[in-house]
Amino acid sequence: MIEIVQPGPLATVQDLGRSGHAGIGVGVSGAADRSSLRLANRLVGNAEGAAAIETTFGGLLLRPDRDVTVAVTGADSPLTVDGRAEPVNTVLRVRAGASLRLGAPARGLRGYVAVRGGIDVEPVLGSRATDVLSGLGPPQLTAGTRLPVGPPPAEFPVVDQAPVRPVRDGDLELSVVLGPRADWFTEQAVSALLGEAFAASADLNRVGVRLDGPALPRARTEELPSEGMALGSLQVPPSGRPTLFLADHPVTGGYPVIAVVLAADVDRAAQARPGQRVRFRQVTPAKR
Amino acid sequence: MRVLRCADSALLVELADLPAVQALHGELRDSTPDGVLDLVPAARTLLLRLDPDRADPAAVERAVREVRVGERRGDDGGLLRVPVVYDGADLAEVAKLTGLTEREVVHEHTEHPWTVAFGGFAPGFGYLTGGSPKLAVPRRGESRTRVPAGAVGLAGEFSGVYPRESPGGWQLIGRTHLEIWRTDREPPALLRPGVRVRFEEVS
Numbered sequence: 085m086i087e088i089v090q091p092g093p094l095a096t097v098q099d100l101g102r103s104g105h106a107g108i109g110v111g112v113s114g115a116a117d118r119s120s121l122r123l124a125n126r127l128v129g130n131a132e133g134a135a136a137i138e139t140t141f142g143g144l145l146l147r148p149d150r151d152v153t154v155a156v157t158g159a160d161s162p163l164t165v166d167g168r169a170e171p172v173n174t175v176l177r178v179r180a181g182a183s184l185r186l187g188a189p190a191r192g193l194r195g196y197v198a199v200r201g202g203i204d205v206e207p208v209l210g211s212r213a214t215d216v217l218s219g220l221g222p223p224q225l226t227a228g229t230r231l232p233v234g235p236p237p238a239e240f241p242v243v244d245q246a247p248v249r250p251v252r253d254g255d256l257e258l259s260v261v262l263g264p265r266a267d268w269f270t271e272q273a274v275s276a277l278l279g280e281a282f283a284a285s286a287d288l289n290r291v292g293v294r295l296d297g298p299a300l301p302r303a304r305t306e307e308l309p310s311e312g313m314a315l316g317s318l319q320v321p322p323s324g325r326p327t328l329f330l331a332d333h334p335v336t337g338g339y340p341v342i343a344v345v346l347a348a349d350v351d352r353a354a355q356a357r358p359g360q361r362v363r364f365r366q367v368t369p370a371k372r
Numbered sequence: 373m374r375v376l377r378c379a380d381s382a383l384l385v386e387l388a389d390l391p392a393v394q395a396l397h398g399e400l401r402d403s404t405p406d407g408v409l410d411l412v413p414a415a416r417t418l419l420l421r422l423d424p425d426r427a428d429p430a431a432v433e434r435a436v437r438e439v440r441v442g443e444r445r446g447d448d449g450g451l452l453r454v455p456v457v458y459d460g461a462d463l464a465e466v467a468k469l470t471g472l473t474e475r476e477v478v479h480e481h482t483e484h485p486w487t488v489a490f491g492g493f494a495p496g497f498g499y500l501t502g503g504s505p506k507l508a509v510p511r512r513g514e515s516r517t518r519v520p521a522g523a524v525g526l527a528g529e530f531s532g533v534y535p536r537e538s539p540g541g542w543q544l545i546g547r548t549h550l551e552i553w554r555t556d557r558e559p560p561a562l563l564r565p566g567v568r569v570r571f572e573e574v575s
Contacts, residue, residue: 106410106421107397108498108561109491208555218495219536220555264376264384310492312412312419314382336414336492344379347424 085149086199088229089183092143095225096214096290097203098196098331100133105209106335112315113215116290116331116354117194120158123246124198127155127175129239134202135212137225139195144186146197152178152233153200153241159192159355160251174245192251192355200241204234216290217332251352255281255361258349260318262366265308265340269320273300277318277342278366282326284356290332293356299324300342313337316345316353318364328362330354375433380424385436386417390489390501393418395441397565405435413490413565415499449488449566454533454552455574456482456524460544462512466526469509469543477545478573480504486531486569491561496535496553498563503531515541522547524571531571533563 088095098121101114115121115138122132137144142161156163156172163170166182172195178184186195205212205222214221225231266274282297300320313319313336318326321339328345329337330353345353346367356362374386387393397413400420404411407427412419420432458478460466467474486500511527516539519525523534525542534540535553552562563569 103409103421105495106412106419107491107565108496108559108563109493110495112410112421209560220495261377261379264378309415309417311384311414311417312382312421314378314384314419314421316379316381334492335412336490341378344377344381346379347381 086152086231086233087147087149088144088225088227088231089147090143090145090227091225091229092139092141092186094140095144096138096216097135097205097222097225097231098138098213099135099211101213101331102209102211106312109335110209110220111215111218111333111335113213113221113332114211115196117158117196117351119348119351120194120196121198123173123248124155124157124196125202127157127173127241127243127246128153128198128200129237129241130198130200130202131237134198134234135205136196136198136203137231139186139197141193142186142188142195144195144197146184147182148178148180150180154178154184155198156186156195157198157248158195158251159189161189161195162187171245173248175241175243191253193357194354199233201234201236204232215332217334251355253360255363256352256356257363257365258353259346259367260343260364261346261368262343264344266342268302268304268308268340269342270301270303273302273342276300277364282362284358284360284362286358288356288358290330292327292329292333293353295326295328295362297325300326302340308338308340310336310338313341314344316347316350317341318343318345328353373437375436377429378419380422380429382422383420383429383432383436384417385420390415394489394565396439399439399441400436405432408432414492415490449564449568451485451568451570452562454548454550454569454571456546456548456571457575458546458573460524460546462543463545466507466509466543466545470506472506477507480506481531481545482571482573486571488563488565488567488569490565491563494535494538496561496563497532498561498565498567500531500563500569501529505529507531509543511541512543515539519544520547522549522552524548535561
C-alpha cells in the first residue's frame, strides 16, 4: 500500500484511459500528459499503460508501507525522499515508511509518480483513470487515501535515468491543423489564431484550458448540431475565446472547432501553467 | 459524404442525416478500419477517433469511402420498456409549449416508440429520436444545477433520461426508477445507440 499523506491541489490515479465506450457517452480520460506517464512506467519496468499518480502543481507527500521502486516524470518539481534531494526522470528506491515529497514545480504543471507494479485500484470500464468530468474511476486522492500496488512485472528497470527534454517555460508553441470547422470562422479569426499569442487562463483543469487572447469571430452564426470531438480540439463558444480540450474533454460538443492540436503536442499543452503564453503554428499532417 | 480531418487524432465524417449516420456507424462497428479506437455517432456526423501512433488518416478515409451501406435500417438493439411516473416539474410548461393537455403529452410520449440515436452529454445518456414530433420543445431558458437521476426530459426533437444526478437544461416531464447506468453491469448503459425505447406510464 501507498499512503497519500498530502495530495496537493489535485492528485488522481491515471492510466491511458478508456476506449470503445464513446457511443455511450464515455470519454477517454487517462493521463493529461501521456508521454510522461509512459516514460514513468517504462523507467520502473511496468507496461506503458499501468496506472500511476498524476499530480497537479506538486504538493504531494506519500509514504509506502513496504520497499518500492518509483519514477517521477513530467513537471520539473523538486523531489525529496526523507528530505534528501533526488532527481526526476530516474529510478528510485523508496524504503518502507520513507516519505516521498514532490514540491511545486519550477516548470510545467503535472507530475507522474509510477510505482513498479502499478497502482492496483479497481478498474471501471477497463481503466483505472479518474475522469473528473464524468465522475468515472477512483475518487481524487485525499489525505489518508491508501493505494494498493500490483505485483511486480516480469521486466526489470534497464536504465537509471532517462534523457528527457525538460519541460520548458516561456512561450509554448503548439502545432495545429485547421479544421474541422475552420470554415465557420472569419479569415481574421483564422489569422488571429495563427498569428497572435494567447495565454492559458486560470480556468484550467483536466477537461481543458480556456485561452485568453484575441476573440475569434464566426462567419456562420447558426447553431451547429452537436458532434464528436477529438482530443486537442480548439472549440470556440459564442464568447469567441477558445478552449483547448484535454484528456477529460466531453465526448461531443455543440460549438465549432476551429483547429486541432497534434496529438504529440497535447502532452505539452497539458503542462501549460496559468498565465503561460501559447502560440499556434499551422502544420499539414504528414502524408503516409 | 464529407470527411473532415481533426489533426492526427480523428476524422469527422459528415453525412446527410441521422439514418445515414446510424447506417455507417453499424457498418464500421462490424468492420473497423485499422487504427480506429472509437466511433462517436451524433446527429449528422460520425467521428472516428484514431490512434495517432498507428492510424494513417488517409487510409482510414479511403476505407470509410469504400463502405457500402447495406440494407440495414440502423441497428436493432432490442426493445427497452421504461416505466415512468409523469409528474415532472416542466410537464405543465411542455403542455403550454406544445398546445396539448398534460394528459395528451403523456399519451404522445408513451404512444410512439423512440430509438437511441447516439450518446453524449454524460456516460449513459442517450439521445432518443423518432418519437412524437408534437413533443418538440426548446430547452429550458435556464438550466437546473441539479437534475435527479432517472428524470425523463424533452429537448428539441429528442427525449432522454438522466443517468445520474447532474446539471441539466431539458424540460422534465417525469421520472423512472430504472437504473439506466451502472458501471458494474455489462453493458453499463441500457440506452445504447440502436436500442428502441417504449415509455410506459406507471403511478
